[in-house]
Amino acid sequence: MLNIRGLKLFPSVIEEIVRGFDALGNEFQIVLETEGVMDVFMIVVETSAAVDEMHAGELRARLETEVIRRCELRPRIQIAAPGTLPRTEFKARRVIDRRRAL
Numbered sequence: 001m002l003n004i005r006g007l008k009l010f011p012s013v014i015e016e017i018v019r020g021f022d023a024l025g026n027e028f029q030i031v032l033e034t035e036g037v038m039d040v041f042m043i044v045v046e047t048s049a050a051v052d053e054m055h056a057g058e059l060r061a062r063l064e065t066e067v068i069r070r071c072e073l074r075p076r077i078q079i080a081a082p083g084t085l086p087r088t089e090f091k092a093r094r095v096i097d098r099r100r101a102l
Contacts, residue, residue: 002095004032004039009071011095017066018045023059027085033098042076043067046085 002009011030018028025046033040045063047056056079067075088094 002030002032002097004041004073007071007073009041009073013071014043014067015094017063017070018043020066021059021063023047023049023051023055024063025082027087029085029094029096031096031098034100039099040076041073042078044078044080044085046080046082048082050081051079 002011014028014030018024019026025048027046029044031042031044033042043063047059051059060077060079063077064075067073
């Protein structure tokens with residue numbers, strides 16, 4: 001469980017959302033960083049096949065809308081080409097927390 005801007009987020013919910021999109025692959029990462037005093041929540045997702053920038057923009061918007069609807073957090077979405085993210089085995093290491101302590 002992650003605490004982002006006072007809200008609880010379970011990575012399994014993000015996994016469920018990502019796997020609900022046929023155009024996205026199975027690999028994703030949640031990256032947490034700090035900008036100023038605010039936490040920044042980014043999701044990096046792979047597509048299942050190469051996509052052009054227009055289709056990537058549509059995917060980005062649809063994924064952002066679904067995450068906001070289900071998690072009440074606005075993520076930044078980064079679309080990656082297939083094979084870009086490291087493959088995960090067993091218990092996935094999908095959360096990268098780069099936040100600095102205040």
